[in-house]
Amino acid sequence: MAVQKLEISPVGRVEGDLDVRVDIEDGQVVNAWTKAELFRGFEVILKGKDPQAGLIVTPRICGICGASHLTSASWALDTAWGTEVPRNAILARNLGQLVETIQSHPRHFYALYAIDLTNKKYKNSPFYEEACKRFSAFTGTSYELAITTSAKPVELYALFGGQWPHSSYMVPGGVMCAPTLTDITRGWGIMEYFRTNWLEPVWLGCSLERYEEIQTYEDFLEWLDESPNHANSDLGFYWRMGLDIGLDKYGGGPGRYLTWGYLPHEDKYQHPTIEGRNAAVIMKGGVYDSFTDMHHMVDHTFARENTSHAWYEEGTADVHPFDRTTQPKHINTNDYEGKYSWSTAVSHKDLGRMEVGSLARQLVAGGKHGESWQHYDGLILDMFKKMGGPSIHLREFARMHESVKLYREVERCLREFKLNDPWYIKPTEKDGRGWGGTEASRGALCHWVEVEKGKIKNYQVIAPTTWNVGPRDGNHTRGPIEEALVGIPIEDTSNPVEVGHVARSFDSCLVCTVHAHDAKTGKELARFRTN
Amino acid sequence: MANVLWLQGGACSGNTISFLNAEEPTVVDLITDFGINVLWHPSLGLQLGDEVQQLLHDCVNGKVPVDILVYEGSVVNAPNGTGEWNRFAGRPMKDWLTELSKIAGFVVAVGDCATYGGIPAMEPNPSESLGVQFLKRNKGGFLGADYVSQAGLPVINIPGCPSHPDWISQILVAVATGRVGDLTLDEFHRPQTFFRSFTQTGCTRNMHFSYKATTQDFGQRTGCLFYDMGCRGPMTHSSCNRILWNRVSSKTRAGMPCLGCTEPEFPFHDLKPGTVFKTQTVMGVPKELPAGINKKDYALMTVVSKDASPSWAGEDFFTV
Ligand code: SF4
Ligand code: SF4
Numbered sequence: 001m002a003v004q005k006l007e008i009s010p011v012g013r014v015e016g017d018l019d020v021r022v023d024i025e026d027g028q029v030v031n032a033w034t035k036a037e038l039f040r041g042f043e044v045i046l047k048g049k050d051p052q053a054g055l056i057v058t059p060r061i062c063g064i065c066g067a068s069h070l071t072s073a074s075w076a077l078d079t080a081w082g083t084e085v086p087r088n089a090i091l092a093r094n095l096g097q098l099v100e101t102i103q104s105h106p107r108h109f110y111a112l113y114a115i116d117l118t119n120k121k122y123k124n125s126p127f128y129e130e131a132c133k134r135f136s137a138f139t140g141t142s143y144e145l146a147i148t149t150s151a152k153p154v155e156l157y158a159l160f161g162g163q164w165p166h167s168s169y170m171v172p173g174g175v176m177c178a179p180t181l182t183d184i185t186r187g188w189g190i191m192e193y194f195r196t197n198w199l200e201p202v203w204l205g206c207s208l209e210r211y212e213e214i215q216t217y218e219d220f221l222e223w224l225d226e227s228p229n230h231a232n233s234d235l236g237f238y239w240r241m242g243l244d245i246g247l248d249k250y251g252g253g254p255g256r257y258l259t260w261g262y263l264p265h266e267d268k269y270q271h272p273t274i275e276g277r278n279a280a281v282i283m284k285g286g287v288y289d290s291f292t293d294m295h296h297m298v299d300h301t302f303a304r305e306n307t308s309h310a311w312y313e314e315g316t317a318d319v320h321p322f323d324r325t326t327q328p329k330h331i332n333t334n335d336y337e338g339k340y341s342w343s344t345a346v347s348h349k350d351l352g353r354m355e356v357g358s359l360a361r362q363l364v365a366g367g368k369h370g371e372s373w374q375h376y377d378g379l380i381l382d383m384f385k386k387m388g389g390p391s392i393h394l395r396e397f398a399r400m401h402e403s404v405k406l407y408r409e410v411e412r413c414l415r416e417f418k419l420n421d422p423w424y425i426k427p428t429e430k431d432g433r434g435w436g437g438t439e440a441s442r443g444a445l446c447h448w449v450e451v452e453k454g455k456i457k458n459y460q461v462i463a464p465t466t467w468n469v470g471p472r473d474g475n476h477t478r479g480p481i482e483e484a485l486v487g488i489p490i491e492d493t494s495n496p497v498e499v500g501h502v503a504r505s506f507d508s509c510l511v512c513t514v515h516a517h518d519a520k521t522g523k524e525l526a527r528f529r530t531n
Numbered sequence: 532m533a534n535v536l537w538l539q540g541g542a543c544s545g546n547t548i549s550f551l552n553a554e555e556p557t558v559v560d561l562i563t564d565f566g567i568n569v570l571w572h573p574s575l576g577l578q579l580g581d582e583v584q585q586l587l588h589d590c591v592n593g594k595v596p597v598d599i600l601v602y603e604g605s606v607v608n609a610p611n612g613t614g615e616w617n618r619f620a621g622r623p624m625k626d627w628l629t630e631l632s633k634i635a636g637f638v639v640a641v642g643d644c645a646t647y648g649g650i651p652a653m654e655p656n657p658s659e660s661l662g663v664q665f666l667k668r669n670k671g672g673f674l675g676a677d678y679v680s681q682a683g684l685p686v687i688n689i690p691g692c693p694s695h696p697d698w699i700s701q702i703l704v705a706v707a708t709g710r711v712g713d714l715t716l717d718e719f720h721r722p723q724t725f726f727r728s729f730t731q732t733g734c735t736r737n738m739h740f741s742y743k744a745t746t747q748d749f750g751q752r753t754g755c756l757f758y759d760m761g762c763r764g765p766m767t768h769s770s771c772n773r774i775l776w777n778r779v780s781s782k783t784r785a786g787m788p789c790l791g792c793t794e795p796e797f798p799f800h801d802l803k804p805g806t807v808f809k810t811q812t813v814m815g816v817p818k819e820l821p822a823g824i825n826k827k828d829y830a831l832m833t834v835v836s837k838d839a840s841p842s843w844a845g846e847d848f849f850t851v
Contacts (some may be wrong), residue, residue, distance in 0.1 A: 008580035009621050012573055017539075017619050038607070039616040040541045041657030045650070053802035056790065060650045063545020063693060089750075107551065111575060137577060138562045138569075147559055151552040155777045162785035163776030164552075165545050166693055169787050171808070176749040176786040180849050186779070328657070330610050342616075419851040424750030455804045500579055509544075 003030065006493055009037075011500060013112045014508040018469065020499055021336065024490050032478070032485035034469050034503075035341035039311075039328060046459040051077060051429060051451045054459055055168045058447065061461065064509055066165040067100040067157065068440035069461075072447040075264075077172040078272045080434025080451055083427035087266035088417055089174030092160050094263045094282075095413045096170065097438060098406050099153040103164075104441035105403050106198065110135065110146040113396060113504045117241060119497045127241035134234065142202060142234050149198040156187040156410075174424030181419060188414050191407070199403060205233025208404055215379060217386045235400065242393045251392035251502040253484040254353045257360035258467070260298060260446060261285025262439040263409065265373075266416060274300065274435050282409070283439065284370035287351055288363040288381075290389065295367030296351065300435050300446060303462060306345040309338065309471040316474045318347065321448045321460035322433065345473035346466050355480045356443030356467045357506060358399035359390065377405065392505040399441075399507070429454065440464055442507040465508045481506055533598040533707040536590060536631070537572040540617055540624045541651045541660050542604025545693035546642040547574050552777060553696035561700055565707050570595065584620045591630045599706055600635035600680075602628065605644040605651045605660035606673040616658055625673065628663070632674055637706055638663065638686045641699055646690040646719070647795045648672075654801050664688070665719065668795045682711070688720040692792040697774050698725050719795060721768070729822065730789045731764035733772030734781070735849075740765070743836045744844040749786065752849040756788040757817070761810045763791035763799070765821030 009019040017038050023031040042061055046053055054073040059066035071093055078085060114135040122128050134142040154164035160177050161167030169176045204211050206229060214220050223230055230236045242248060261281040269280035278285055287296040304318035311329040334340050347353050366381025380398045387394060437446040443464025450458040470479035481503060488498050551558055561567045569575060571586055589595040606625050607617035614623030632638055640663040643649035647667050652660040664672040664686040679685055689698050702722060705711055715723045731737060739755040746754030756762030764783055771781045783789055788808055791797050800806035811818040820829050
């Protein structure tokens with residue numbers, strides 16, 4: 001049977017402009033290409049600017065993960081300047097990160113993902129009618145509640161940062177705020193509201209404590225059957241419908257998973273260094289290789305970018321971000337054999353292409369590596385093995401599973417603040433190289449900064465979506481989403497909802513990816529300047 | 532019923548995400564209570580691929596009316612004015628904008644990028660970005676100085692990086708409920724109801740401003756951020772301290788200097804070395820003074836205020 005080419009532009013509901021091409025044979029995708037179609041040039045813009053410019057500019061790379069960019073930008077300068085960061089400030093930064101992610105999970109699930117469950121493809125499913133009732137855009141009962149309730153956690157962010165999105169309250173040496181008792185108690189009240197109005201009654205159908213008892217796949221299935229509240233909560237309902245419509249059957253991906261780790265510990269990272277970071281973060285970093293069933297330690301020197309199939313003119317070698325000399329290609333025509341995306345192909349030096357995101361974080365959380373006091377949670381890894389590997393369904397579940405743990409971490413931060421202690425220790429500016437990483441809601445995010453003569457010489461960002469949505473690399477290996485698309489069924493080429501499911505399960509954020517890298521000389525780009 | 536089509540050019544999605552935080556009214560209220568029909572939105576729209584392209588063609592051909600075209604993000608023109616560095620639905624986004632702007636009842640630019648070009652248009656502007664009807668202070672932008680939409684209005688600009696959600700949702704309601712006649716726009720086409728007063732209006736540090744008590748460093752509850760930390764509150768038109776962010780606070784309340792993000796010059800001084808979070812001064816006097824005051828009067832006021840400064844002005848009265 002002939003191969004049918006399907007170009008989907010735009011895929012939509014991933015942030016930014018994602019286009020996908022899939023080749024279809026016998027109703028199955030046999031090859032796939034993902035491309036990012038926007039170039040803004042942030043790293044070019046940052047060149048020559050104030051060292052702290054990244055604190056203002058990089059949150060604007062992405063309005064969805066602004067706090068994550070701010071976190072990375074701050075820790076990058078902290079390591080470059082050799083600052084001291086007081087424990088209150090570490091907690092306050094973590095808190096910002098936590099609530100941003102807690103906000104993001106329901107918005108992702110309802111606004112971006114679950115509305116596809118109302119697609120006409122599923123009209124014969126016994127769950128369809130209920131799915132439309134709950135998940136229809138704007139009018140669904142759960143949709144409306146989730147959109148309005150998810151605005152709550154970031155109110156807590158605003159108490160510390162003044163607003164969300166796009167505050168720059170984190171700075172090298174600490175944070176700008178000095179909250180009072182009323183900010184803390186009000187913040188606590190806001191989170192309680194979120195828990196008692198959405199997280200427990202609507203999402204889980206049980207208390208956080210009951211949910212936390214779930215340690216294995218069997219525990220989860222037992223929980224599901226235990227009470228109609230569990231089976232009919234949005235989680236329970238989604239789980240059952242997902243299995244009915246086969247979301248556990250496709251969308252696997254590359255089978256290797258990365259997280260650099262995040263949430264520095266308030267007592268262990270007050271003198272931040274690049275080398276000291278791994279042992280100092282609460283949520284440990286690592287790679288999970290599902291082919292060997294092994295966990296590996298990581299550090300940023302393993303990161304590589306390749307532009308063989310990206311619209312840059314930088315040769316075909318793998319380079320570390322510090323060594324990028326990025327040159328955007330002037331003419332960006334689509335050439336699926338050659339260059340076809342603004343995203344670069346990112347890989348781990350020894351272990352290759354990786355998926356990042358919640359599934360990656362949770363598979364790494366199930367490893368026995370790391371420090372004794374770091375976070376451990378074996379549930380998703382257990383499900384991964386017992387369900388026969390990754391799928392859209394598990395990826396989605398892993399994301400929502402994090403909400404409870406992050407909620408607990410928020411409570412811990414609120415408890416740990418010592419209001420009369422410092423929030424900021426003024427650093428001395430100096431030249432040097434820095435690296436800051438964190439986990440945005442959608443995965444591993446890192447900034448690399450080089451300060452020379454009091455200004456930015458080089459600023460590089462690798463966002464989660466750069467990992468996931470990247471094109472083929474120098475060895476023609478497909479990117480993670482491209483890989484996840486191969487083998488999926490396409491029931492109706494005029495309604496390729498399956499492609500949407502896969503892209504959305506990665507929660508891709510193209511606006512992140514399309515960072516422009518650094519040009520060899522700032523001047524070369526000046527000729528593109530508008531008058 | 533009003534059809535809204537929302538597109539993103541050189542955007543970070545920040546205005547969309549901010550919009551989802553709207554409370555009065557909420558995004559859902561807009562649709563269920565105010566009869567707004569979202570034809571398509573990049574984050575919220577149901578359709579993908581060909582379906583979106585078909586819808587856009589139907590809009591351009593007048594088959595589907597577009598009452599309000601909301602544009603978020605800068606208009607990317609690179610390389611060399613072709614717009615190929617930002618393609619959407621199979622062609623340069625700027626070409627869609629050209630066509631859709633001809634049939635739209637109203638065009639609303641949300642956020643700084645759409646209003647003035649924003650961060651992408653910062654020097655050296657690698658993406659050749661423009662705002663929809665301005666570039667920085669200069670009228671013209673992508674659609675030209677003379678552009679008016681079908682309803683006879685120029686582009687309504689709702690600046691901010693990002694825009695405050697209630698600024699967006701309330702303007703959409705004003706348009707959808709036929710109150711657009713009450714809208715007065717300033718020289719940058721900003722609705723005056725939000726952008727006549729200053730960021731400083733309502734700031735909890737205002738008393739410290741009056742008595743010239745400075746915030747010496749970050750992480751302090753007290754003092755004003757104007758004197759040392761580069762706060763632009765007294766010369767920025769915004770309602771950030773009247774219509775609070777996320778219902779609870781504002782940058783300056785929390786201790787972050789206002790960056791002046793509703794003004795065309797944002798980011799100020801192009802973030803050149805030494806300009807970030809630092810007040811630019813000449814012999815100890817701020818280079819940029821609060822709106823409407825001259826140097827001489829400012830100096831006079833400084834002497835008087837310092838003399839009159841009460842003892843609490845230097846203390847932390849937002850106690851733990
Ligand atoms: S902190 Fe800024 S907005 Fe507040 S009073 Fe001082 S100058 Fe005005
Ligand atoms: S306080 Fe200033 S920088 Fe912040 S949102 Fe308002 S106008 Fe923009």
